[in-house]
Amino acid sequence: MTESTSGGTSRAPAERGRTSIADGVVEKIAGLAAREVVGVHAMGSGTGLSRTFGAVRDRVPGGAKSSVTRGVKAEVGEVQTALDLEIVVDYGVSIRDVARAVRENVISEVERMTGLEVVEVNIAVSDVKLPDEPDEEPEHRIQ
Numbered sequence: 001m002t003e004s005t006s007g008g009t010s011r012a013p014a015e016r017g018r019t020s021i022a023d024g025v026v027e028k029i030a031g032l033a034a035r036e037v038v039g040v041h042a043m044g045s046g047t048g049l050s051r052t053f054g055a056v057r058d059r060v061p062g063g064a065k066s067s068v069t070r071g072v073k074a075e076v077g078e079v080q081t082a083l084d085l086e087i088v089v090d091y092g093v094s095i096r097d098v099a100r101a102v103r104e105n106v107i108s109e110v111e112r113m114t115g116l117e118v119v120e121v122n123i124a125v126s127d128v129k130l131p132d133e134p135d136e137e138p139e140h141r142i143q
Contacts, residue, residue, distance in 0.1 A: 021076055021114050022076070023074045023075065023076050024069065024074075025114070026074040026083070026110055026114060026116070027069040027072040027073065027074045027083075029106075029109055029110050029114070030072050030074060030109070030110055030121075031043055031068045031069050031070070031071065031072045032068060032109075033102075033105045033106045033108070033109040033110070034071075034072070034085055034087060034102045036105055037098060037101045037102045038093075038098075038101075039089055039090050039093035039094075039101070040087050040089060040090075040102060041087075041088045041089060041090045041129040042071075042087070042088040043067075043070050043071030043072065043085070043086065043087055043088070044070040044086055044088075044126075045071075045086065045127075071086040071087060072084070072085055072086075073085075076116065077116075079117060080116060080117045080118075080119050081110065081116045081117070082118070082120045082121075082122075083106060083110070083118065083120070083121045084122045084124070085102065085106070085121065085122070085123050085124070086123075086124045086125075087099075087102065087123060087125055087126070088125070088126060088127040088128070088129055089125055089127075089128055089129065090128070090129050091128050091131055092131075095125055099123045099125070102121075103121045103123065106118070106121050107121060
């Protein structure tokens with residue numbers, strides 16, 4: 001540390017201390033960013049039964065991950081993060097285009113909000129939502 005002649009440090013205030021970002025914070029940002037993409041029907045496992053169980057688990061105090069982070073796993077380091085997403089897409093959309101749009105939106109939002117470099121976003125498409133399939137658990141879309 002360098003001392004100035006006035007007795008204070010010469011480091012800028014922004015350089016005095018450390019900021020750490022929890023995995024869950026990055027998971028929430030990524031989950032919301034992925035849901036914004038047209039063609040993403042839901043996050044997480046594609047089977048209606050497991051989505052239903054997930055919805056019940058989310059309502060139990062101390063239950064599993066919230067619906068915002070369902071289907072998202074982040075590994076956060078000091079300056080970088082890597083993400084794994086599991087999505088259900090709507091029938092008829094180009095899975096390649098949806099995955100590209102999800103990747104772009106997630107990277108953009110996570111980097112903008114956290115300052116972390118996103119080194120990879122792996123996307124697993126676990127199901128396709130058919131038009132005549134009922135929604136056991138409606139996903140709330142951000143419009």
